[in-house]
Amino acid sequence: MNVQTMKKRGQFAEVWGRLRKNKLAMISLSVLLLICMAAIFADLIANYNNIVIKQNGAERLMAPCAQHWFGTDEFGRDIFARIIHGARMALLMGFGATIISVAAGLILACVASYFGGVVDMVIMRVMDVLNSVPALVISLAICSGLGAGTWQLIVALSVAGIPIHTRMIRSNALGVMGNEYIEAAKSQGASTASVIFSHMVPNIASIIIIQITSTVATNILMGATLSFIGLGVKPPRPEWGLMLSSGTDYMLKNPHMVIFPGIAIILTALSVNTFGDCLRDAFDPKLKGKA
């Protein structure tokens, strides 16, 4: 364990301490955890085949009641169960796609900044090109190539996110590269991979974490949007954007069909964003308090 890593550990503990004192951070974190719990234990709460996608003509379009907390949709399916399972989809899109983007960005950025020169230039040019295509357009192109569906959606969201993360990580990684301990490690004969992972990564960890939270929210919203226009998750899978899309037909007489998925999306995105803001504040104490 070297001095650098110990310093990082200390910093994380400090950050966590600051977070704990921030009420807003704690609230948003608990909401997020609640959503995660719902996603993980979705099958225990409501069986997929029996409740989530099973159609029931007699019970269609019921308003919220004791039997169906959030009412039923046009196929007679319980909306509460679909929202719980939709949480799984949302977190998959949000966190899954983000983690893939960040991981890919991390690798590319570290490789680019470590090797420098031609490798750096090529990688950055490719990122520039990807960056010059608006995110939704990338998703549209990928969806038209791969078709609509869950994993296609995740691929599209991941690819759209890679250039941003690569750029951000790389510009910070470049700063780190100049540090003396990197030189020291290299002169000691440490392998490339170990230099990258044990020295560069901890230093940019804070940046990565903050990046993740902001991208998660964007991915959730973009995933919902793509499903809304029919390029994302396919029916009968429950996904909040898809539920909103089919709910618009019934909006005038059965508003519960659009209210609950909408609230679910907003709540999730809001808590992710808020937690991200608090996290940023916690990492950089200068931002708190008056100037």
Place this chain on the structure above:
Amino acid sequence: MAKYIIKRIILMPVTLLLAALFIFMMVSISKTDPVLNMLPQEYTQEQYDALEHELGLDQPMLVQYVKWIGHAFTGDFGTSYSTRNSVWNEIGFRIPTSAVLSLVTTVLIVIIGTVLGILCAVHQYSWIDNVINVFSKMLSAIPNFWIAMIFMLVFAMKMRVFPMFGTGTVLHWVLPVITLALPGLAGHVRITRSSMLDCIRQDYIRTARSKGEKESVVIYREALKNAMMPLITMTGNRFAMTIGSAVVVERVFALPGLGTKVLDAINAMDVPVILACTTVLCAIYIVVMLIVDLAYMFVDPRVKGRFVKAKKNKVAA
């Protein structure tokens, strides 16, 4: 300075070409066979081969790409698979609609967002700041199609203040622009606020204040100039997101723009139209980014200084 500008301008089409290549590759992966869709219900293998050759689909992907680029330079984007009409006829008249929508929205976002952000930064933690903060947080979390639906329901249908769909009068544009602008506005306000706060806390501000300068001068001349730089970069980003969100807004409000067309084309797997629409959207974005980058260059004294100094040296030598 001029060399830099020229370099950027030359780089622009290269980036566009590569972006088009990326999109081309993505679309080519698709498994649907457009030749089958275009043949009449009874067909022979010869007809299939002939049509495939006519469409140029029997050639390797890179060759197809090069040919497509070549034609695109002359303005010929090929023929739509669905309507057998020239693609340019299908999308040409839609470009102004999409461009105007995105640009007007972005300009609105930048102007209003900057003003509100400065307001929040200057009156940090006051009630204005808190209210705007809460609203921004909420708006950033709402998907834009929801806002579109609610606005349409309330303002167009229930209150009959605005028309439901289409273009024509200025009134037709109000709802789409507002719908598109709100989420972006939220983000911009927050970024302006934090950027201004960063600058206000810097030492040179304290220096200016201690010199006895008026508060408004301090804020607007010193802080704002420095805060502008990240904002200008963000404008480019904002424009990209606006173009993306515009696709959905166009669809809900039935505006005749590139967004509606590209969605229809994807459903119909009309590859030439998909390629043309996405490439045009990229082109719009790249051009705007170029302008933004050049503006950034003029505003950032560090960048400006680099070039001005170089000139001075030349003269001296």
Place this chain on the structure above:
Amino acid sequence: MKSLQKLIVIILTVAMLIVCLAGTALAVEGEPEGLQEGTLIRVVTGDDYVTPVAFMSSSNNWLNFHIYDTLFTYVDGDWNNIRGALARDWAWAEDGMSIVLNLVENATFVSGRPVTADAVKRCFEYTAQYYPSYFDKIESIEATGDYELTITFNAPYADFTSKFAISFMSIVDPDALDEFGDNSLEGAVGSGPYYIADYVSGEKMVLKANTNYWDPEKYPHIETIEVLAINDDNTAMMSLITGDIDYYEPANLDQVDNLEMYDEVYVIDGPKSNYCVWLNGTSATCPALADQRVREAISHLINWDEVNLIVYGGDAETLTSPWHKGCTVDVDEGTIYYDPDKALALLEEAGVKPEDITLNTITAPSTVKFDTAVAGQLTTYGINVNINEYDIGGAMANGAQGNWDIWENGAAFTQAAPSFGFGTMIAQSGAMRTFMLDPEDPAAIKVQELYEQANQAITIDEMNEYYKQCTSEIVKAYAFIGGLFKPNWGAFTNRLQGTYIENGYRYAIFFDAYIAE
């Protein structure tokens, strides 16, 4: 003097009375005479109707019906009850191998050129390239007079008149086709009550009334009709309520319920149409379907009452025959019923587990709800269903090519005359032959035999008799596994009156429509 004055007073009084009476008569609301200025807006969801017309595309029926005429038409939507349109009358030869048509002599294309026998002949040369199966039995078409057409067949073509009453056998000005090509809107010149005045591709089309229209029964009242494409169902519905548009077709019952809450609009029930569900016994992706027991099992797993309830609120009827209810070939072998126990037993007997069956289906935006409901019935028992969404053109193309395991296809079987269904589906090469039964399957062989005999029939009755037997085989072999006879609606604003929904086509006809102020 006094008597003269009296006379004048009487005359003036009578004159005033006459004027008042006449005024009252004119003030009574009703169908106006002649042309009404004004624009009507019709909306379609999806841009099929506002893209340049590939020569009388079959997905553009409404447009064809309004801008063209056909040789024949039908009475009250009954495809077995044909009357003449452009063909005033006709005479069959005794052996049924030729027919002589006399055309009306005052019909003109919008371009000003008359609709002569020669024009019809040249138009059909184009049509034959697009719909060859309709011309297979035609040996030759000759213009034996200015307005006399003689057609000879190489085999008995008993259903010739009903086949040529369909909208894509319309007569288009061949000179326009020669000049502008057969894939452009400029070439779409017809003799019908409306003509295309303007269009913006993918967005709108503007039709104007043809003031020289020859048939007084279809003479248009409304001067301009605009057809707009709005992709979002919800936007269309709300636009109707606010009066921004005048007519659209609600996609489902819930939209109709929403609309009925508002006084500004009214909804009419249109004639019902078939949504028939077929299984592909020749599927490469699901070989289990070649076994009739598997097909029968799938049929018994679907509870059509539930699907009816979900999609149409109970307003539809279960189909037990692939043909239009009430048509002459409505064969019900009692094969369609809901019995999951029997189904599972059949699957066990065939040695197939429900989890091992994966069915691919093709769907278009208008049928997604129906297909999802049917899929939902099957997934309850463990069968996997993949729903692949296309636009209407893509759905039909993929359907014709056989890239499916289960498919709802109403299009070919909505006509009351089954010769259409058989004509379009059987006569194709490759996948659609013999209704997706394995060519070695004895049922398929029988179907093919009977179809050939039907094709040789001299009268329509004889033809229908063979089709009846054909249908019986198909139904017994479970190539058809049920469906719904589903309601259609048209929603109008109050200012659009006089429209009706044509039985054969199930969409609003605008000939008698007028704008009520």
